[in-house]
Amino acid sequence: MSDASTTHPALPSDAGARFASSARSVRTTAEPVESWLTDVARRSRMAVSIAPLTGLPNWYADPDTGDIRHRSGKFFTIHGLRVDLPGAPVPCWEQPIIDQPEIGTLGILAKEFDGVPHVLMQAKNEPGNVNGLQLSPTVQATRSNYTRVHGGRAVPYLEYFQDSPVHRLVTDVRQSEQGTWFFRKRNRNMVAETSDDVEVLDGFRWLSLAQVHRLLSVSDMVNMDTRTVLSCLPFTEVDPAGPGVDEFHTALARSTDARHGSRHHMDDILKWITDVRTAMDIHTDRVPLDLLTHWYNDGDRVRHVRDWFFDVIGVRVETVGREVSQWSQPILRPRAMGVVAFLVHRIDGVLHVLVHARAEPGYVDVAELAPTLQCTPATLAHLPESARPPLLDHVLNAPGDRIRFDAVQSEEGGRFYHARNRYLIVETDLGTAVEDQYPNYRWMTPHQLADLLRHSHYVNVQARSLLACLRSLHTPPPGR
C-alpha cells in the first residue's frame, strides 16, 4: 500500500545560509556598480513631462462616475473609496484609490558564481523616478505587459518565472503593496535560481547581495520592487564571527536564526494578529470618483480641496530602450516625503524590531504588520492630535549614534511620482514595556517576519523595504 516515492523531511533548505553568504561577499569587481549605472544611463533616455489628466491618450474619465480608466479596460482604474474605521482617530473618510486587479510578477533571477549566489539586476527607469535609473528586479511585469496589451517587446527572462519547476523557485509569494494608495493590489514576489548559461542583456548585471546592500545606503538607488523581493529571500546568518562584529552585529546575526529565542512564540503572534484584526471593524465601499466629498478633478489633476495628501496627475513619457517608445498615464503624486522607521532593541542578545499591526483600506485582510512608524509628518497638521503616531518624536529625535540606517528610498515609479520616504532604523532602550502601552505593537525578530513572509497578507510593503534595509547591515560597509 505504501508508495515508493521519496518523502521530504520538514527541514529548512540551506538557501538562507547561501544568500547570507552573498551578503558578505564584498570582493571588489572590475567595474564599480555606479559607473555601470552611469554608462547605462548614457545609452538610455526617458523624457517625462507632466500633462493634463484630461486628454491623456487612451485614458478617459468615465462619464457616469468620473473614474479614470484605460480604453483597453486593462492596466488600472482610479476610483473613489469610502472608508469606515470605527474607533480610529479619523473614523471615516473618502479618497481616490488605484484599482489594479492584475497580479504582476516581480522576479529576481539568481545564480551562483564561485559558490556565491548573485542576483541579476536591471538598471531601469520609471516615469515617477526622481533620478532616472534605479536598480530593479530582473523582471518587473504586469500581465498586461507580458500579454503585450500595449504592443511592446517581449519581457526578457520572463521564462524563468513562468515555466520554472517549483523546486527552482527560492521564493514565490504574493504580497500586498501600499494599502492607502492601492485597493487590494498584489504582486508576485519571485526568486528563481538557475545554473544555466544566462546571456546578460544590455542594462542587466549580476551582483552579489553585498553589492546591492551597499547601494541601499544611497538615496533612491534600489527600487521598491527590488527591496520587497529581497525581503522575501530566505536569509539566515549562521556564523556571525568575523572582523568588526560587535554586540549589535552579533544580535543582528542571531535574529535571523530560528534557533535563537524571540520574545513571543509565533503562535502567540498569530493569535495577537487575529485579535487585532477582529477588533478593527474596517469597512470600505467603492464610490464614484465624481462623488467624493473633498476631492475633485480640475481637468489637470484629481486633487483634495485643500491640496492635502496627494494628487493624481498625468505624465507623458518618451523613452529609448524599453518595451514601447512612448506612452501617457495617470500617476499618483504625494504632497510630501514620508518617514518609515523600525525601532530595534536587543532582547537577550537577539535583535528585535517593533512592528505595528496597522489597518489600511486597501488591504485584503484588515491589517498587516507595518514598521514602528509610517507617516507623512507634513500631513499630521491636517489631522486631529490623536492621529499623531506613537513614538514619532522618539524616532525623529534619536541621537545620531543610535541611528543604524538612514536613507531616502523611492516608492514604485510606475504608479507613484517622486514618492519618497526616509527609511530609518533606530536602536532604542524603550524595551518591552512599550507593548503594554501600545497594544497594537509587538517586538518580533527578523526571523519571525521572514517566516510570515512565506505567506500573503502579513507584512506590509514598507516593513518589507525596511527588512531589506536591515539586512543590508549584515554587509560590512566599504573600507572594512
Added chain:
Amino acid sequence: MSDASTTHPALPSDAGARFASSARSVRTTAEPVESWLTDVARRSRMAVSIAPLTGLPNWYADPDTGDIRHRSGKFFTIHGLRVDLPGAPVPCWEQPIIDQPEIGTLGILAKEFDGVPHVLMQAKNEPGNVNGLQLSPTVQATRSNYTRVHGGRAVPYLEYFQDSPVHRLVTDVRQSEQGTWFFRKRNRNMVAETSDDVEVLDGFRWLSLAQVHRLLSVSDMVNMDTRTVLSCLPFTEVDPAGPGVDEFHTALARSTDARHGSRHHMDDILKWITDVRTAMDIHTDRVPLDLLTHWYNDGDRVRHVRDWFFDVIGVRVETVGREVSQWSQPILRPRAMGVVAFLVHRIDGVLHVLVHARAEPGYVDVAELAPTLQCTPATLAHLPESARPPLLDHVLNAPGDRIRFDAVQSEEGGRFYHARNRYLIVETDLGTAVEDQYPNYRWMTPHQLADLLRHSHYVNVQARSLLACLRSLHTPPPGR
C-alpha cells in the same frame, strides 16, 4: 542594552499531545451522551415553520435592489453576485449569496479533568437542523448576538473568549465558511483553556475528545461549528502503540507529527498555492438581487428559474431555552445532499490526504484547500460534462473495506436549512501519479494541514470538517 524579559524558544507546546490523549480517553461515564441529549431535548423546544420570504417580520426586500435585509442593518444581507472564472467549466455565472460582514465567535472551553483535557459542549438547536439538538461549541455568537441587537439574553461563557490573556488561548484564528453560499464570511475559531471552577449550565456538558469523536460517526450529531473549531486544535499523537493499532492507524498517528516526512516540503506547498491562486483569475461583482439573470423572488422564496442549486426561504422560529423566544429569518435551502470526501494514501508509512486547491466566489483570497471531492451529484446533470469533478466515480464506487469514515453531517443550521453532506474518507492506491494528472491536487499530511490552520485563508470549511472526522479515527471504536 539587553532586556531582562524571558525570550521564548520556538518550540511547540505540549497542547497537541494533550489533546491527542483526550481522543484516546474512552472511559465510560455515568450518563451516556445520547441519554443526556435526549434529556435536554425533552426540556427544550424549537418549533420551526417555513414562511413566505415576503412579510417576514423585521426583514424586507430593498425596493431599489431586491436585496434581502434586516431592518436593523445588522445580521446579514442576501444580494446577487456575478462571478467570472475564465477557464473553468462554467466560466461565468450569477447567484444569490449571503453577505455577513460580522466576524462571529465559535469558542470551545477546555479544562483538564484527571489530567485529560475535556471540552464543554452545548446541546443546541438551530432552525435549519434536520433533527433538533446537535453538539455545539461552548459559545457560538455573532457580534449582533452578544451586543444584543435582538434584545436577547447574555451569551454564557463568552467572557472566556473576550477577556482571556493570549496564553490561555489554545487556538484563535479566523477561518472562512462556505465560499459558494457566503461572501467573505469569517468566523473566529477559538479554544480557551481554563483551570477555574466552571459552573456547568443546563444544556452544557464536559466531554473528552473521544466522546465527541464517537458521536461524529452518528449522522447530524456534531454540528459544523464544533467540527471546524476541533480541526483548529493542535493534535499530535506521539505514541501510537496500543491494542488494535494496525498499519493504517500507525500511518495515521505518524501523519500528525512533523518529525515524520511528507511528500512535499511546506515551502513547495506554499509556492504551489501561489501558482494556483495567480493562475485562477477569478473576479466577482456585486449585483442587485432583482437583476440576477436566472434567479427571482416569487414572494415565497428566491429561486433559480429551473429550481436548481438552492432556494432562499423564510422560517418562523419559536423556542424555549435560548436567547430570544421567537424570531423569523431568511435561510438558504440546498436542493440536494452533497458529497465531501478525502482520498487518503500511505506514503512511506505516513498517511496523506489528497487536497484540491479550489476557487469559490466567496473566498477572500481566490482559492482554498478543499477535500478531494466536494460536489452535489444531483446538480451535475445541469452542468457541462467537463464540470464533472475528477475522482468522483473513484470515491463513490470504493469497495466497503476501503471506506474508513462514512457519515452524514449537517452544515450550519443558523443559515442553512437541512443542508447535509455525506462525509467520506476513502483509502486509495492511486498514489502520487494523480498529482501529475490533476495539477490542482496535492498529497499533504494532516500535520501540514494543521500547520496551515494556524493561518486564515488556507483550508476550507469542508476540509476542516473532514479533518475533524479523520481525527475521530484516532479514537478506538466502542467495544475495544
